[in-house]
Amino acid sequence: MSTLLIVGRIAVVLIFVISGALKLMDIPGTAAAIAAKVPVPALLAGLVAELEAAAGMKAPLLMAIATGVIELAGGLLIAANIGTRWAALALLLLTAAATFYFHDFWNMAAAARMENLIHAEKNLSIMGALLMLFVLGTFRLSADDHAGVIYERLNRDSGSPPA
Numbered sequence: 001m002s003t004l005l006i007v008g009r010i011a012v013v014l015i016f017v018i019s020g021a022l023k024l025m026d027i028p029g030t031a032a033a034i035a036a037k038v039p040v041p042a043l044l045a046g047l048v049a050e051l052e053a054a055a056g057m058k059a060p061l062l063m064a065i066a067t068g069v070i071e072l073a074g075g076l077l078i079a080a081n082i083g084t085r086w087a088a089l090a091l092l093l094l095t096a097a098a099t100f101y102f103h104d105f106w107n108m109a110a111a112a113r114m115e116n117l118i119h120a121e122k123n124l125s126i127m128g129a130l131l132m133l134f135v136l137g138t139f140r141l142s143a144d145d146h147a148g149v150i151y152e153r154l155n156r157d158s159g160s161p162p163a
Contacts, residue, residue: 005139006081012129013075016091020071023064030064037101038063070094081139088133095130099123 023030040048040059048059055062070090077087103123105116 002139009081009133009139010079012126012133013078013091015126016071016075017079020068020073020075023068024072027061027064027068030068031058031060033102034063034067035060067094078133084136084138085134088130092127092130092134095123095127099127 035058038060051062052059071094074087074091074094077083078091099120103116103119105113105120108116
């Protein structure tokens with residue numbers, strides 16, 4: 001059972017690891033896509049201006065780097081079973097924001113509407129998996145797995161063959 005959980009965990013986050021790496025390999029392209037779709041809320045304009053001045057980069061470029069790092073690092077952390085809850089939460093929030101800004105099918109017509117509805121539904125499924133990972137947290141061996149490990153150690157240490 002634990003092997004299937006590891007495979008499932010990796011399968012869920014593989015999309016983030018690949019997507020994050022691709023974003024980091026094309027930061028200008030990612031920043032352009034973000035600039036075209038994600039407005040800076042007026043409430044955060046002052047903070048964003050301070051961040052831009054401190055970093056010497058425009059907000060879309062900062063968001064592109066942050067998105068790539070969150071996707072890549074979050075995916076790798078979950079795959080490695082480290083900080084699963086926080087990584088899953090970060091990826092869940094990022095996926096929700098990406099769905100809202102990039103797959104806003106409710107503002108589209110015809111073929112674009114259907115294509116983005118499918119992407120939004122896919123993202124909803126991914127968010128469900130991330131929510132489960134958040135709830136479950138870091139994987140722990142089950143009582144059955146513990147019993148099996150203890151049984152094997154007892155048999156190995158006593159020198160008797162397993163039953």
